[in-house]
Amino acid sequence: MREYASPSGKIFAVAWQSPAPPDLKQLLGSYFDEFQQAAAEAQTRRTARGPLIIRHPGLVVELGGHMRAFRGRAYLPAELPQDVHQGDIH
Amino acid sequence: MRASSKRGLVSLAALTLLAVAANSCGGASTHNNSGTPSNPTGNNVQKIVVNSGPANNYANGAFTSVTVCAPSTSNCQTISGVLVDTGSYGLRLLSSSGGGAFTLSLPAQNGSSGNPVAECAPFVSGFTWGPVKVADVSISGEHASKVPVQIIDPSFLVVPDNCKNTGVPADNTLQTLGANGILGVGPFPQDCGNACSQSGKGNPGLYYECTGSSCQVVPLPVDQQVQNPVVLFASDNNGVILQLPAVTSPQTSVNGVMIFGIGTQGNNSLGNAKVFAINGNGEFNTSYKGQTYPAFIDSGSNAYFFLDTATTGLPECGDSSGFYCPTSPASISATATSGSVTNTINFTVSSADTLFSNNSSAAVFNSLGGPNSGTFDWGLPFFFGRTVFTAIDARSTPAGTGPFWAY
Numbered sequence: 001m002r003e004y005a006s007p008s009g010k011i012f013a014v015a016w017q018s019p020a021p022p023d024l025k026q027l028l029g030s031y032f033d034e035f036q037q038a039a040a041e042a043q044t045r046r047t048a049r050g051p052l053i054i055r056h057p058g059l060v061v062e063l064g065g066h067m068r069a070f071r072g073r074a075y076l077p078a079e080l081p082q083d084v085h086q087g088d089i090h
Numbered sequence: 091m092r093a094s095s096k097r098g099l100v101s102l103a104a105l106t107l108l109a110v111a112a113n114s115c116g117g118a119s120t121h122n123n124s125g126t127p128s129n130p131t132g133n134n135v136q137k138i139v140v141n142s143g144p145a146n147n148y149a150n151g152a153f154t155s156v157t158v159c160a161p162s163t164s165n166c167q168t169i170s171g172v173l174v175d176t177g178s179y180g181l182r183l184l185s186s187s188g189g190g191a192f193t194l195s196l197p198a199q200n201g202s203s204g205n206p207v208a209e210c211a212p213f214v215s216g217f218t219w220g221p222v223k224v225a226d227v228s229i230s231g232e233h234a235s236k237v238p239v240q241i242i243d244p245s246f247l248v249v250p251d252n253c254k255n256t257g258v259p260a261d262n263t264l265q266t267l268g269a270n271g272i273l274g275v276g277p278f279p280q281d282c283g284n285a286c287s288q289s290g291k292g293n294p295g296l297y298y299e300c301t302g303s304s305c306q307v308v309p310l311p312v313d314q315q316v317q318n319p320v321v322l323f324a325s326d327n328n329g330v331i332l333q334l335p336a337v338t339s340p341q342t343s344v345n346g347v348m349i350f351g352i353g354t355q356g357n358n359s360l361g362n363a364k365v366f367a368i369n370g371n372g373e374f375n376t377s378y379k380g381q382t383y384p385a386f387i388d389s390g391s392n393a394y395f396f397l398d399t400a401t402t403g404l405p406e407c408g409d410s411s412g413f414y415c416p417t418s419p420a421s422i423s424a425t426a427t428s429g430s431v432t433n434t435i436n437f438t439v440s441s442a443d444t445l446f447s448n449n450s451s452a453a454v455f456n457s458l459g460g461p462n463s464g465t466f467d468w469g470l471p472f473f474f475g476r477t478v479f480t481a482i483d484a485r486s487t488p489a490g491t492g493p494f495w496a497y
Contacts, residue, residue: 050215
């Protein structure tokens with residue numbers, strides 16, 4: 001698990017690799033409900049059977065990997081410091 | 091956002107993919123990229139089909155049928171429309187309460203306190219929930235006795251909070267699962283392994299013991315966890331081969347075979363297939379434009395899922411969420427490596443929106459691609475025109491001990 005924090009201490013991103021999916025309710029905190037609704041909505045029109053990507057203006061969550069080896073990341077696009085690119089979060 | 095703990099990220103081994111010439115093998119006159127004949131027959135050969143599946147909503151799903159019996163009885167049921175998945179481990183059958191075909195009565199797998207065991211089985215975009223039961227399993231002429239399997243059942247007790255807190259939805263219905271079950275034949279014998287046999291915080295929490303309607307995470311011995319049925323076959327139990335024909339345009343249906351065993355019979359030899367060792371995560375490496383990424387081969391993923399728009403230049407789709415939509419078909423080249431073995435894989439990614447709208451009755455697509463940040467997931471299109479070997483962890487083969495991929 002990696003956390004990414006701004007100089008002021010605000011965590012703007014997290015990335016993980018683990019044998020089972022992490023507790024996103026704990027990890028995402030107040031953003032969990034937004035993610036859960038988006039994941040449920042994605043299921044209703046799902047054609048892709050692979051990674052799950054939720055891309056909102058204020059929240060990005062990407063889930064990937066496979067059974068026994070899950071990986072993912074979540075970040076707040078509006079909170080990324082100017083010198084941090086989304087590709088730096090892994 | 092907040093995080094509770096910090097652990098180092100895992101780094102991974104190395105690899106490449108390839109196409110090889112034919113080699114000797116008894117019986118058949120033509121060969122493709124390995125020692126297996128192109129029209130294999132035998133007691134270890136099972137037909138598979140790529141089509142839209144039992145819910146008629148799948149693209150690039152490989153399906154087969156499985157016969158399950160109450161242990162040591164002739165009380166059996168054959169379930170068709172079961173997804174063949176090298177990215178998971180173990181047999182899961184969708185109960186009729188979820189709209190599935192499974193109706194057989196099977197004995198429960200009980201935990202150490204004597205109560206029924208249930209599982210929250212994690213997949214990337216959803217989970218399956220339901221009791222673990224014990225069945226005799228037959229596929230082609232192969233038989234396994236007393237196999238712990240999961241019965242996916244949305245009406246079984248109450249889904250635990252630990253399961254819900256992953257945030258992804260339950261895939262407990264025919265519509266959401268898109269299959270009557272999942273046959274996980276990836277390179278490990280169980281869906282969890284040692285981690286789930288431990289007590290405490292290191293346990294990933296897949297298995298529960300239920301009293302009343304309440305289910306608590308419990309440690310479960312490895313041999314009581316949901317098992318890849320292949321390891322419990324009396325023979326041909328060291329791995330599995332998937333063989334599908336080349337696909338050059340969208341199709342409604344394509345036939346192939348699943349062959350059990352590696353180098354155990356005349357119809358399952360490795361021939362000239364290249365062997366790519368994989369790490370404890372079941373992964374090797376693939377490089378693209380000079381950067382190296384973790385990679386895996388997954389028949390249960392329905393596209394080439396790799397990297398992102400910033401890295402590939404391929405835009406995501408407007409309509410088809412989770413896929414790439416280049417304005418014209420894009421040629422992609424990536425290289426897998428394992429020690430001194432390397433192979434370059436060339437493939438094409440076309441617009442998923444265009445593929446789906448122009449081929450509304452098709453279910454087989456060779457040029458579907460989609461994003462997957464920092465990773466290569468070689469999904470079902472990779473299998474088209476290849477013979478792909480999956481060797482199971484700690485099992486002996488003529489090319490050494492698993493786990494490995496070969497093709």
